[in-house]
Amino acid sequence: MNTEEVLSEFRKVDALLEGHFILSSGRRSPVFLQKALVFSHPATSEKLCAALAEKLKAQFGQIDVVCGPAVGGLIPGYETARALGCRAIFTERQDGEMTLRRGFDIKEGERVVVVEDIVTTGLSMRETFTALNKFDGDVIGGACVVDRSNGEAEVGLPLVSLAAVDFPDFDPDDLPAELKDIPAIKPGSRGLK
Template sequence: MTDTAATANDAQRARLASYVSDLGVVRGRVVLSSGKESDYYVDMRRVTLHREAGPLLGHVLLDLLEEQGLGPDEVDAVGGLTLGADPVATAILHAAASRGQGIDAFVVRKEAKAHGMQRRIEGPNISGRRVVVVEDTSTTGGSVLTAVKAVEEAGAEIVGVVVVLDRATGAREVVEAAGYRYFEALGLTDVGLA
């Protein structure tokens, strides 16, 4: 990694942080999917599905993975638990494609469908492939570990977990204790919440 690349991604991360702060942060008492209460909610779909922020997110995460030694030769696919991970994975897929890199995306359902193909994981086959599990925000690590379990059951090798925004409430420690590398694009300080 060169200093120029680091500076470019730092500027992109700062732009992404502005989008998260401006579009995604909602103040007020909420109950998170983990069951914990919070004084704010970060609605990442307002960011990940935004016409400018979504594509930017893909490049920020792709650069983050490359900074951590997970370039296009080390990652075959990205995906995670629906719904939050879906636009994150597709943003990375499109960023990679714009650079001539072949990274697929997949979706992990909370449970297999009872009809149709009855799949738990949608998209290209990930068996025997190196994957990064993605998540939009992480609180306890529970959602991402649900996806990790399904991905491993499908026969994929998990080379990392990446989240857009880490809430600094223990997810990193839980995921790393389970034996996985954990990367975050942004923390609470980056978006003015700490």
């Protein structure tokens, strides 16, 4: 799949939104990808994540574990692991820090990738790499359905994306006139309790 095909899947389920949005990074954008709507459709999730799994196999070869950071990486992480035929685990925040819980672990020699829904700044992915590096496995890279940074986010390891986009985003103190007049909404998951 290419970027336009991925965005078409978002449009089919009314998940490519236009307005004034507060991104999880705190930046503002006139475009928001409501991935929760996309991943509420099992057939769409399967299609996108199977395509991502193919790109991961081509880049990294054998993968033993896929880790999806909660909340946004849960479904794409699971679906990508299913397509790869490997184990799926997830990290979650505990006391403000990304951690592996619930009996999950990574064994020595296991090859691990982190799968996210959307990468904007790469913060969740970097935090997940840090959490996973406490275990004996080999964290080899990351992947996302959409790279909103268009290849600019520094995640610390190779990043594979199904789609890369360059939607504008702005500092909240330096908004263009067309956004200043529209009330901002925060539809993302960062900060959920």
